[in-house]
Amino acid sequence: MAPSSSPLLTSESGEKYANVKWEELGFSLTPTDYMYVSKCRQGESFSDGKIVPYGDISITPCSPILNYGQGLFEGLKAYRTEDDRIRVFRPEQNALRMQTGAERLCMTPPSTEKFVEAVKQTVLANKKWVPPAGKGTLYIRPLLIGSGAILGVAPAPEYTFLIYVSPVGDYHKVSSGLNLKVDHKYHRAHYGGTGGVKSCTNYAPVVKSLVEAKSSGFSDVLFLDAATGRNIEEVSACNIFIVRGNIVSTPPTSGTILPGITRKSISELARDIGYQVQERDVSIDELLEAEEAFCTGTAVVVKAVESVTFHEKKVKYRTGEGALSTKLHSMLTSIQMGLVEDTKGWMVEI
Amino acid sequence: MAPSSSPLLTSESGEKYANVKWEELGFSLTPTDYMYVSKCRQGESFSDGKIVPYGDISITPCSPILNYGQGLFEGLKAYRTEDDRIRVFRPEQNALRMQTGAERLCMTPPSTEKFVEAVKQTVLANKKWVPPAGKGTLYIRPLLIGSGAILGVAPAPEYTFLIYVSPVGDYHKVSSGLNLKVDHKYHRAHYGGTGGVKSCTNYAPVVKSLVEAKSSGFSDVLFLDAATGRNIEEVSACNIFIVRGNIVSTPPTSGTILPGITRKSISELARDIGYQVQERDVSIDELLEAEEAFCTGTAVVVKAVESVTFHEKKVKYRTGEGALSTKLHSMLTSIQMGLVEDTKGWMVEI
Structure with missing residues (x-):
């Protein structure tokens, strides 16, 4: 994307941190500024997706994700270090697992390169939502869904690869175990x-x-x-x-x-x-x-x-x-x- | 709905039949004019839904239907008789099955009455898409989906009950068996x-x-x-x-x-x-x-x-x-x- 149209400017030109009570984070949804969306015809390759404002997506009621469960998700995290670098844990592993899942569900997945690049873009666009070091992490949720219209049980004619994020704290509220x-x-x-x-x-x-x-x-x-x-x-x-x-x-x-x-x-x-x-x-x-x-x-x-x-x-x-x-x-x-x-x-x- | 705002007028005031090559119908999607949509908070009751123009729906990316497969569907058919009546086969049975499924998936389902009424409204709104007697049927697809936003694996805070239809012919193209x-x-x-x-x-x-x-x-x-x-x-x-x-x-x-x-x-x-x-x-x-x-x-x-x-x-x-x-x-x-x-x-x- 050209710098002039980049949403990253919004993030980078604004405050360093979003207005979140970091100490109170649990594993629940805190909507952020941006998400990533890319679409692809069945059997073709995902081209570059877009960072768009976080919000509802538009989908046909007769998509296999709504009717037949043709969907995969991934979960990974971005961490802020003490010296303010932001890093993601083994994203290529999630990319590979999504590809294995796509093979099983007859879906068209993004390549490892596209997946990792999309994760990076999404995190960067939502940089101010990455909790301060030690205060939590930015949970990253990539989705691959059968989004094209079809009536009977069959692979979707179109797939959507989407990534949204949310700052999170602990998944379970128990301390000891x-x-x-x-x-x-x-x-x-x-x-x-x-x-x-x-x-x-x-x-x-x-x-x-x-x-x-x-x-x-x-x-x-x-x-x-x-x-x-x-x-x-x-x-x-x-x-x-x-x-x-x-x-x-x-x-x-x-x-x-x-x-x-x-x-x-x-x-x-x-x-x-x-x-x-x-x-x-x-x-x-x-x-x-x-x-x-x-x-x-x-x-x-x-x-x-x-x-x-x-x-x-x-x-x-x-x-x-x-x-x-x-x-x-x-x-x-x-x-x-x-x-x-x-x-x-x-x-x-x- | 008041007659003045009823989409049924469109259907009834127009041609008797939609422009479909009835002889060529298979089991594939032929989009029609209208669909039914109703929403409900978890544990509450579905109120009257709306007949709206058929088209994409808007849904949060962090809904359990997109992430966790929290969805049920039904399938039933409307038939046109030789003397031009339109009838549906055992819709209350689909309503009951959706309720059983909703119990299994921790969803909030429509009552039998609401379900059957919604099916009737949807068929009526799409009356001209019901094939002539002997030429096929109007396939009716009710969906119940977990549409509210949630991050972790849990029941959705909101459910959408939606019905779309499509005129169809034979499911399998084989004649003998x-x-x-x-x-x-x-x-x-x-x-x-x-x-x-x-x-x-x-x-x-x-x-x-x-x-x-x-x-x-x-x-x-x-x-x-x-x-x-x-x-x-x-x-x-x-x-x-x-x-x-x-x-x-x-x-x-x-x-x-x-x-x-x-x-x-x-x-x-x-x-x-x-x-x-x-x-x-x-x-x-x-x-x-x-x-x-x-x-x-x-x-x-x-x-x-x-x-x-x-x-x-x-x-x-x-x-x-x-x-x-x-x-x-x-x-x-x-x-x-x-x-x-x-x-x-x-x-x-x-």
Whole structure:
């Protein structure tokens, strides 16, 4: 874009920060100034999108996203460092995951280059909404939706790639750790389904279980596999790990588990400090006997599990200072916030 | 609405029919003049909606329908009789199914009364788009979508109930019967999921299988149950029945099968003419040994299955004049088109 028409001027010429009470941020929507929108015919390539004022989009009522769930989302974050640089965590990983999801849902995705460039543009346009260092992050939500008109069940003739952002604080309001309820009625995913990609279709179906659990005082829900009901899979919107001695285990990404980018990064960090990380089926019995359990995800980061309740049984886990999750949380956020050197090349400067 | 502002005048004062080549209708979108839109806060009641010009809707990018698949759809049809009455088939059944789905997805649905009234208004406003008797039907698509803004996975704070319509002809272009491919890789639904309600989340996940099957020359895909892979469940967007002797069997609606309204109606008609109808697990082996198989659904109506291909095995079935599906198709469409008396009270006059 020519400087004269760039919305970045608005951001850069104005105040350094938006009028937000940073201390009060939770994981809820704070609308910002701009969003990114790009459209593409099925099978063609996304050309350069546009930064436009944040607001409602216009879409045909007979689009597959409204009728048939043909949509993918991503979630990543931008961090402000103490010395006022703004950086994004592994955006190319989100781009690749969107491409895998698009293949599964017969959608046309943006290239990795276009995706990362769009993320950068969106963050830059909303620079004053990136919280001060240590006060939160700018949550970035890329969407790929089937937006063209079609009546029957089929791929959309047109796709929209859109990115909006919101400054956020903690996903869960609990300080010590999550109190999870194991769901023995609903399942999240099945083999031959879409559990392994970030399809919108994986989320509305778990809301009922989540609402029921929250109304009983739980923080979140842990789902078991649909095939046997014996192995743990995922929490409603994050991955889970268990720890026993020197071994850290997490369910494998064989089709029903979302290949989390935080999951992958935390596995690497755990190996770096001498833990053996196993990706394998983890039974509910193993979870109940573990020393520690924790969740990972872009929204939750790394969060200790304080307790798991399965039927009438409630088991407590190690949390706090001595917990591995505390160590891993610190290692990851130190990289993200620029407190230690990013030797892995995970951070992308805006 | 006051007559002075009623869009119905446009329709009624103009030509009797829209400019459509009725003979060429397939199951694709033909945009019409009007649609119905109504909004409602979570947990409140839908008030009277509005008939508005058909066109794009405006929606926030952070609505659960765009991000998390929080949406339900319905499908029903309006028929024009030889004596020019316009009637809809069992709309209250769609209303009830939408309510069941809304309960599963934590949405706020319209009441049965509001739903049926909205369907009537939408059809009336688009009266000239209802094909001449015998030339097709007006397909009616009610949508209930989570349209309010929210960042995390949770029920939407606002819902939109929308109805659009399109004149349609046959769903499948084949005359004799469907050639189905049995999918042994992808599954449609799992216990504890949403297969039993008309959630948008059941459809995008089957598109890949459907596209692959169609590219190999098949009409559609038949899915097996995710738990065992041994029982037949549904075709991508319709129910399936098998016939052997005097027994007609179809998979039970125990959570993974859509409770089709055509399915229910056809079961009743089959019983009326002396068949025993069983709702029970039907194995793939039974299907391969059946004398006849057929699909039912609002879009497909009743359609004979000509062949089923499972791995390398292809089995052919009775179709045409001597087939039960031909008889049932005739019985059902005679009621729908007003060729016989509607003794069951299925048709609702507009």
